[in-house]
Every structure is written in structure tokens, then in C-alpha cells.
Amino acid sequence: MALVEVRGLRKTFGPVVAVADVSFAIEAGRCTVLLGPNGAGKSTVLNMLAGLLAPTSGAIRFEGVPAGADHRHLIGYLPQQVAPFGWMTGFEYVRMAGELAGLDRGAAGVRAEELLALLGLEKAAGRRTGGYSGGMKQRLGLCQALVHRPRLLMLDEPVSGLDPVGRRDVLELLRRLKTGSTILFSTHVLPDAEELSDDVLIIRSGSIVVDESLASLRARHEQPVIEVELDDEAGLPAWLERLATTGAAVERNGAVIRCRFASAAATHAGAAEVYRLAADHPGGVRRVELGQASLEDMFLKAVQP
Amino acid sequence: MRQWLVLVRKEMLELWRSRKWLWVPLVFLVLGAMQPLAAYYMPEILDTFGGLPEGAVIEIPPPLPGAAVADALNQLGTLGVLVLALAGMGAVATERSSGAAAMVLVKPVSRAAYLLAKWAAYNLLMLASVAAGLAAAAYYTALLIGPVAVGPVLGVFAVFCVWLSFLLTVLIAAGVVLRSAAAVAFVTLAVAVVLALATSLLAGVMAWSPARLSSLAPGILAGTGAPGLALPLAVTAAAIAALLAGATSALRRRPMVPG
Ligand SMILES: Nc1ncnc2c1ncn2[C@@H]1O[C@H](COP(=O)(O)OP(=O)(O)OP(=O)(O)O)[C@@H](O)[C@H]1O
Ligand SMILES: [Mg+2]
Numbered sequence: 051m052a053l054v055e056v057r058g059l060r061k062t063f064g065p066v067v068a069v070a071d072v073s074f075a076i077e078a079g080r081c082t083v084l085l086g087p088n089g090a091g092k093s094t095v096l097n098m099l100a101g102l103l104a105p106t107s108g109a110i111r112f113e114g115v116p117a118g119a120d121h122r123h124l125i126g127y128l129p130q131q132v133a134p135f136g137w138m139t140g141f142e143y144v145r146m147a148g149e150l151a152g153l154d155r156g157a158a159g160v161r162a163e164e165l166l167a168l169l170g171l172e173k174a175a176g177r178r179t180g181g182y183s184g185g186m187k188q189r190l191g192l193c194q195a196l197v198h199r200p201r202l203l204m205l206d207e208p209v210s211g212l213d214p215v216g217r218r219d220v221l222e223l224l225r226r227l228k229t230g231s232t233i234l235f236s237t238h239v240l241p242d243a244e245e246l247s248d249d250v251l252i253i254r255s256g257s258i259v260v261d262e263s264l265a266s267l268r269a270r271h272e273q274p275v276i277e278v279e280l281d282d283e284a285g286l287p288a289w290l291e292r293l294a295t296t297g298a299a300v301e302r303n304g305a306v307i308r309c310r311f312a313s314a315a316a317t318h319a320g321a322a323e324v325y326r327l328a329a330d331h332p333g334g335v336r337r338v339e340l341g342q343a344s345l346e347d348m349f350l351k352a353v354q355p
Numbered sequence: 356m357r358q359w360l361v362l363v364r365k366e367m368l369e370l371w372r373s374r375k376w377l378w379v380p381l382v383f384l385v386l387g388a389m390q391p392l393a394a395y396y397m398p399e400i401l402d403t404f405g406g407l408p409e410g411a412v413i414e415i416p417p418p419l420p421g422a423a424v425a426d427a428l429n430q431l432g433t434l435g436v437l438v439l440a441l442a443g444m445g446a447v448a449t450e451r452s453s454g455a456a457a458m459v460l461v462k463p464v465s466r467a468a469y470l471l472a473k474w475a476a477y478n479l480l481m482l483a484s485v486a487a488g489l490a491a492a493a494y495y496t497a498l499l500i501g502p503v504a505v506g507p508v509l510g511v512f513a514v515f516c517v518w519l520s521f522l523l524t525v526l527i528a529a530g531v532v533l534r535s536a537a538a539v540a541f542v543t544l545a546v547a548v549v550l551a552l553a554t555s556l557l558a559g560v561m562a563w564s565p566a567r568l569s570s571l572a573p574g575i576l577a578g579t580g581a582p583g584l585a586l587p588l589a590v591t592a593a594a595i596a597a598l599l600a601g602a603t604s605a606l607r608r609r610p611m612v613p614g
Contacts, residue, residue, distance in 0.1 A: 093612075097457075097610075097611075097612050100461045101460070101461065102457050102460060102461065102610070102611040102612055103610050103611070103612060104607075104608060104610075120463055122461060122462060122463040122464075123463040125461070127461040129454065129457060129458065129461075129612075129613075131454050131613055132454075132458070133453045133454035133455045133457070133458060133613060134455065134458065135365075135369070135455055137368075137369060137372040137373065138365075138368075142368075146361060146365055147458075147462060149357075149358075149361045150358055150361055150362075150459065150462035150463070150464050151462045151463065152357075152463065191458075194458065198462075
């Protein structure tokens with residue numbers, strides 16, 4: 051059996067259907083990303099898995115846990131809004147989280163120190179969390195989620211509110227955690243999702259619309275694309291007309307021109323022509339790149355009604 | 356049980372850091388001391404502020420020691436309850452709406468342990484405060500008015516604390532159901548006032564009422580005894596247990612997400 055199996059999950063708040071019908075399974079050791087537009091129901095699904103919201107209907111089963119029994123010892127959860135007790139210090143907060151998860155006081159203290167240092171909070175560990183910045187609270191939230199080495203780590207937008215260095219650090223941490231633990235995280239940052247995840251769940255208006263491994267999603271949507279980033283738009287219309295004669299579907303997004311060909315073979319044939327035209331562009335070109343359609347394209351396709 | 360102890364420690368630390376461990380017992384202490392002091396100095400106070408006509412002789416008999424302590428207890432039952440309600444009104448409601456409660460309850464902590472930890476911590480605060488208030492009242496009564504028998508004071512302490520513990524249980528339970536801390540305080544005070552009023556107006560049918568634990572106090576202190584004390588004691592204990600059980604199951608069904 052998978053580590054987690056969710057079947058027919060539904061949650062309504064009065065007339066609002068937050069989650070309509072969600073079923074999926076998470077295999078142990080996989081890293082799954084939960085994507086979806088604002089209000090799609092990501093946090094609601096995670097809150098139900100965390101035991102904070104009772105589902106209106108449907109079942110959540112964890113491996114080795116009888117139906118209806120408590121599974122919270124298996125999970126570490128970073129909610130979307132981290133709200134520590136403002137009168138506690140960061141260290142006290144993480145230690146308490148460890149004790150609540152079953153560690154004894156001494157072990158929880160050692161683990162708390164280790165995690166606070168890992169997340170760059172060692173200097174702030176002795177200060178009250180009421181004075182923490184948003185990003186510091188986010189890091190503290192990660193500490194309390196990790197403190198008992200949970201089997202399933204659930205993170206609701208783990209990098210939101212972090213500075214670029216913090217974001218790098220957290221992604222690096224997740225990459226290291228990937229080996230050996232199971233992760234389910236939601237994000238709006240698609241490159242992060244692409245970098246970290248094995249499996250992709252896309253949810254739209256409370257229903258799952260994509261449930262696939264990243265590899266197979268890529269294989270299915272694999273479409274080479276040539277991107278040309280312009281320096282200056284001088285003489286652009288005429289140039290675009292010439293570009294169209296290569297047989298590529300041309301699409302413009304600001305200074306970035308994307309050329310898509312029907313097949314990989316056509317791309318290879320057309321690439322030389324596109325490169326030659328790029329060199330010819332009167333306004334100058336900053337970058338020409340041959341690549342694959344990104345998760346962003348697949349995401350946009352999946353959430354378009 | 357282990358988690359419960361961790362949470363009790365957390366609640367105690369919170370009460371300490373928010374200085375509630377300081378000011379709540381202090382208010383009770385002042386309230387308790389004020390009654391005997393006021394009774395003793397009443398003639399002087401009237402003399403100073405009363406502006407009585409020359410030659411008027413007013414004899415205010417000093418109260419019996421038992422009555423003085425009973426008066427003090429009355430103050431603890433009104434202003435003291437107000438202070439406790441204000442101190443504890445956010446215990447559950449504020450944590451729930453901020454999302455702090457959610458971050459406790461994602462750990463394998465039972466809803467019962469979560470509520471009982473708060474219940475225990477606020478009861479300890481209440482016990483210490485009532486002890487301070489009653490001790491101050493008894494001390495100044497003994498000093499200024501007359502000897503106070505220790506036995507009845509201890510008895511009244513126990514009985515009165517059961518009544519306040521009932522009100523604290525209402526306070527905690529209301530926090531599970533209501534989102535606003537002010538509403539929690541209001542409901543608790545309303546329960547206290549309505550029960551006390553109904554109990555004094557409809558003495559016949561309200562013999563079981565928890566509020567009798569407070570209204571029987573003067574009798575206990577005067578040494579005339581407290582007939583029928585067992586019934587309200589039993590009813591109150593049962594009500595506390597039922598409220599806690601109800602609040603726990605309500606908390607299980609409530610969404611624990613912030614907002
Ligand atoms: N407590 C609540 N009461 C009423 N409606 C709610 C509640 N919580 C969520 N909803 C509704 O459920 C839907 C899903 O919300 P949810 O927070 O799960 O979205 P999300 O995918 O996490 O969005 P975001 O990307 O903005 O975090 C939204 O339409 C929201 O308005
Ligand atoms: Mg969300």
C-alpha cells in the first residue's frame with residue numbers, strides 16, 4: 051500500500067465547495083508537488099490530511115494506521131500561515147513541538163538547537179517569536195515540522211516569504227530531505243516544483259486535473275521550443291514575418307519570442323534557420339535557447355477551463 | 356498524559372510571561388483585604404466625608420468576624436469573577452483564530468489534553484488567587500474585628516473554589532464555540548449572574564444550582580452550617596465533567612484553521 055491514500059475527499063463550508071472530489075495516493079519516498087491556482091483547495095486538502103479539518107466525506111488512510119486511528123505522529127506540517135506563540139522564544143517553541151511529538155525534553159532540546167542552526171535561526175533562537183519577521187517565522191515553522199523526523203512532510207508554500215538566500219537554503223534542505231523521506235508540498239513557484247518533485251498533482255476548483263509523475267508528464271508534453279530574447283524591438287514586425295516562414299508557430303511574450311515546431315525533427319531542421327535569423331535581427335539579440343516546454347506551460351494548459 | 360504535562364507547563368509559562376500570575380492574585384488579595392478594612396474604618400470614613408451634623412451620634416456595630424469574611428468572599432464572587440473572565444477569555448478563542456492552536460494540534464495531542472491543560476492552569480491560578488484573597492480577608496478580620504475560626508474558612512474556600520471552577524469551565528468551553536474573546540467573557544459573566552439571580556429568587560426550585568455554593572458561604576462562616584450542600588456540589592461536579600466532555604467533542608468537529 052502507498053504511504054497515504056486519499057479517496058473521494060470532499061470539504062464544503064456552507065455553500066462553498068472548497069474541495070469537490072479528490073483522490074490520490076502518495077508512495078513512500080516520493081516527493082509530490084501540489085499545484086493549483088489561488089483558491090483551488092490546496093490548503094484545504096493539506097489541512098484535512100493534517101487532521102485540522104474534518105472532511106465532509108471521503109477517506110484518508112495512512113500505511114499501517116487502522117481506519118479512524120490517529121496518524122498525526124507520522125506527519126510534520128508547515129501550515130500556510132505560521133503562528134507561533136509570540137511570548138515563547140524560538141528555541142522553546144521548537145522544543146515544545148518536539149515534546150508534543152513524543153520526544154523527551156532533553157532530546158527535543160538537542161534536536162531543536164540542531165534544526166534552528168540548520169535553518170539559520172541560531173542567533174534568534176533565544177528571542178521571543180513575537181519579534182520575528184515573516185521569513186523567520188516560516189523557518190521556525192519548518193523547524194517544528196521537522197523536529198520529530200516525520201515520515202510524511204507536508205509543506206504549504208514552504209518558500210513564500212523567504213529572501214532569495216532563504217529560498218535557496220530551503221530548497222537545498224528539501225533536496226537533501228528527499229532521500230529518505232516523503233514530501234508533499236504546495237507551491238506557486240513552478241521552477242521549484244520542477245526542480246524538486248517526482249510527482250505532480252494539479253488541482254483546479256477542488257478537483258484533481260493532473261496526477262502524474264513529472265517524468266511522464268514531461269514525456270507527454272515534450273515539445274522542443276526555441277526562445278529568442280531580444281535586446282531591442284527595432285524592425286520587429288518585419289523580422290517576425292521572416293521568422294514565420296521557417297514553419298514555426300511564433301508566440302511573443304514581451305521581449306521573448308518562442309518558436310515551436312511540430313516535431314523534434316522539424317525543430318532540428320528549423321533551428322539553424324532561427325539561429326541565422328536571430329543573428330540578423332536589427333535590434334540585436336540577448337539570448338537564443340533551445341529547450342523543452344516547461345512545467346509552466348503544462349500548468350497553464352491544465353488549469354485553463 | 357505526557358503531552359498534557361507539556362501543555363500545562365506551556366500554559367503556566369504563558370500565564371507567567373503575561374504577568375497574570377502576578378496581577379490576578381494581587382487583585383484578589385486587595386479585594387479580600389478591602390472588606391474588613393472598610394468595615395473597621397467605616398466610622399472614621401463617615402466622620403471625614405460624611406459631614407454629619409454636630410452632636411449626631413452614629414453607632415455602626417462592627418460586623419461579626421464571620422460576616423466580614425463572607426462580605427469579602429462576596430467581592431471575590433463578583434469583581435474576582437470579572438477579573439478571571441478577563442484574564443482567561445482568550446485562552447482558547449485567541450489561539451484558535453491566530454492559528455497557534457492548529458500548530459499544537461497537528462502534533463499527536465488529543466483535543467482533551469489541549470483543553471484540560473488550559474483548564475488545569477486556570478484552575479491553579481484561581482486557587483492561588485482565592486487563597487490569597489481569603490487569607491487577606493481572614494487576616495485583617497482577625498486583626499481588626501475579631502477571631503476567625505480556621506475550619507469554616509477552609510471549608511468555604513473549598514466550596515467557593517468549586518463554584519469558580521465551574522465558571523472557569525464555562526469560560527474554556529465557550530472559547531471552543533465562540534470566535535471572539537469578548538463574547539467568551541460575556542457569556543461566562545452572564546452565566547454567573549443569571550444563575551446567581553435565579554438561585555436567590557427561586558430558592559425553592561434551584562436547590563441544585565451551582566450558584567448555591569456561593570450563597571451558602573455566609574452560613575458556613577457563621578457556623579450555622581450549610582444544609583443541602585451535597586446536592587449542588589454533586590450537580591456542579593457533574594456539570595464540569597459534562598461541559599469538558601462536550602467542549603472536547605465540539606473541538607474535534609470545529610475547523611482548527613486560522614480565520
Ligand atoms: N474556513 C473557510 N470558510 C469558507 N470558505 C473557505 C474556508 N477555507 C477555505 N475556503 C474556500 O475554499 C476554497 C479553497 O481554499 P484553499 O485555502 O484551500 O485554497 P488554496 O488552493 O490553498 O489557495 P492559495 O493558493 O491562495 O493558498 C476557496 O474558495 C476558499 O474561499
Ligand atoms: Mg493555500
